[in-house]
Amino acid sequence: MPPAPLPQQLVELSDLLGQMCVTAAGALRHATTALLEGRERLAQQVVAGDAKVDALRARVEELATDALLFHAPVAGDLRVVVAAIRAAGDIERMGDLALHVAQAAERGRPLPVEVRGEFAEMGRVAVELALKAAEVVRTRNVVLAMQLDADDDEMDVLHRHFFAVLMEQDWPHGVASAVDITLLARYYERYADHAVVVAHRTVYAVTGQQPDTITI
Amino acid sequence: MPPAPLPQQLVELSDLLGQMCVTAAGALRHATTALLEGRERLAQQVVAGDAKVDALRARVEELATDALLFHAPVAGDLRVVVAAIRAAGDIERMGDLALHVAQAAERGRPLPVEVRGEFAEMGRVAVELALKAAEVVRTRNVVLAMQLDADDDEMDVLHRHFFAVLMEQDWPHGVASAVDITLLARYYERYADHAVVVAHRTVYAVTGQQPDTITI
Numbered sequence: 001m002p003p004a005p006l007p008q009q010l011v012e013l014s015d016l017l018g019q020m021c022v023t024a025a026g027a028l029r030h031a032t033t034a035l036l037e038g039r040e041r042l043a044q045q046v047v048a049g050d051a052k053v054d055a056l057r058a059r060v061e062e063l064a065t066d067a068l069l070f071h072a073p074v075a076g077d078l079r080v081v082v083a084a085i086r087a088a089g090d091i092e093r094m095g096d097l098a099l100h101v102a103q104a105a106e107r108g109r110p111l112p113v114e115v116r117g118e119f120a121e122m123g124r125v126a127v128e129l130a131l132k133a134a135e136v137v138r139t140r141n142v143v144l145a146m147q148l149d150a151d152d153d154e155m156d157v158l159h160r161h162f163f164a165v166l167m168e169q170d171w172p173h174g175v176a177s178a179v180d181i182t183l184l185a186r187y188y189e190r191y192a193d194h195a196v197v198v199a200h201r202t203v204y205a206v207t208g209q210q211p212d213t214i215t216i
Numbered sequence: 217m218p219p220a221p222l223p224q225q226l227v228e229l230s231d232l233l234g235q236m237c238v239t240a241a242g243a244l245r246h247a248t249t250a251l252l253e254g255r256e257r258l259a260q261q262v263v264a265g266d267a268k269v270d271a272l273r274a275r276v277e278e279l280a281t282d283a284l285l286f287h288a289p290v291a292g293d294l295r296v297v298v299a300a301i302r303a304a305g306d307i308e309r310m311g312d313l314a315l316h317v318a319q320a321a322e323r324g325r326p327l328p329v330e331v332r333g334e335f336a337e338m339g340r341v342a343v344e345l346a347l348k349a350a351e352v353v354r355t356r357n358v359v360l361a362m363q364l365d366a367d368d369d370e371m372d373v374l375h376r377h378f379f380a381v382l383m384e385q386d387w388p389h390g391v392a393s394a395v396d397i398t399l400l401a402r403y404y405e406r407y408a409d410h411a412v413v414v415a416h417r418t419v420y421a422v423t424g425q426q427p428d429t430i431t432i
Contacts, residue, residue, distance in 0.1 A: 182399060
């Protein structure tokens with residue numbers, strides 16, 4: 001079968017990246033619910049579901065390589081293909097981070113009450129970022145892409161507040177729980193960073209210009 | 217000026233990736249020394265030096281894009297170019313993680329004595345992994361690439377031991393220090409993971425096969 005024409009391949013690439021983002025968003029939403037509500041079976045489903053993001057990533061790479069091989073795209077089209085390969089790596093990592101949250105939920109230690117609110121909020125903001133990233137990669141909406149920076153600022157505020165709670169109060173839950181939730185909070189922060197980078201890569205693909213913060 | 221022939225561009229790509237790895241190795245070596253010996257000025261140099269890795273990354277992307285544009289490489293050559301773009305992203309991240317260690321050293325809180333040995337060892341293993349990754353990208357030595365997995369296992373053992381020290385002893389240094397060093401240990405572990413991924417990407421470029429653990 002001859003390869004599809006390049007414009008069709010590029011649309012398919014955007015669709016796949018959008019699917020990846022939506023899948024990674026669903027994974028983190030469920031992982032956060034599992035964490036907050038101690039739902040082990042839900043956590044297991046997230047762990048099992050990570051293979052879907054990985055499979056989509058493999059498909060992006062295959063399709064991008066086909067596009068390079070059969071169409072030797074130039075200029076903006078080349079940027080779109082290269083950006084897709086890199087964005088797929090970021091979204092795969094988002095899936096991995098959701099998986100880490102789910103694995104923490106599987107271990108079944110309940111979250112200390114002082115930080116439950118922060119985690120619920122970090123989860124909400126991170127999932128929203130992933131869904132906006134999905135829209136950005138599908139629509140190539142550069143204005144929306146730049147809005148993700150503001151949401152990520154919100155995540156940074158939550159993250160800093162979380163550390164303030166952990167460090168300034170007389171933390172009564174012991175070192176083990178402090179270590180656990182420090183890593184958990186880091187997973188949410190990195191997830192959000194990757195969602196922003198996915199949006200930035202789209203800006204680069206569309207405009208040829210790197211937003212300043214692309215190296216987050 | 218006409219673009220260089222493809223074989224020359226591919227060699228230049230490997231050289232740049234090797235330079236990136238060596239630079240990231242130096243950054244983490246210095247950051248670790250700064251951390252262990254409380255050398256603030258050395259930490260500042262690492263922070264300032266991160267721009268070098270970023271600049272090399274930009275050069276890899278530019279050169280890889282040129283190679284795609286002017287030579288439309290196929291088969292193994294195409295894999296080498298795509299793998300270079302992705303590996304550069306990993307090595308840039310290694311630089312960022314060395315920067316995070318240096319920033320922790322700049323804050324000047326001394327490492328608790330119980331974990332100094334672990335951090336010295338994690339630093340040593342991580343730097344060694346980066347230097348081996350440099351050799352792998354330069355020589356495309358697939359056998360050496362697979363050896364990095366064993367070194368990374370060593371890092372995992374150190375990392376687990378570190379958490380055992382932190383969790384099982386009656387940790388006398390408070391929650392703030394536990395949180396600090398949890399994140400620090402995470403930086404070393406992620407740095408090592410990325411070095412392994414760089415080696416795996418080379419295996420893929422050379423053989424067309426993904427090592428099982430490429431999605432670390």
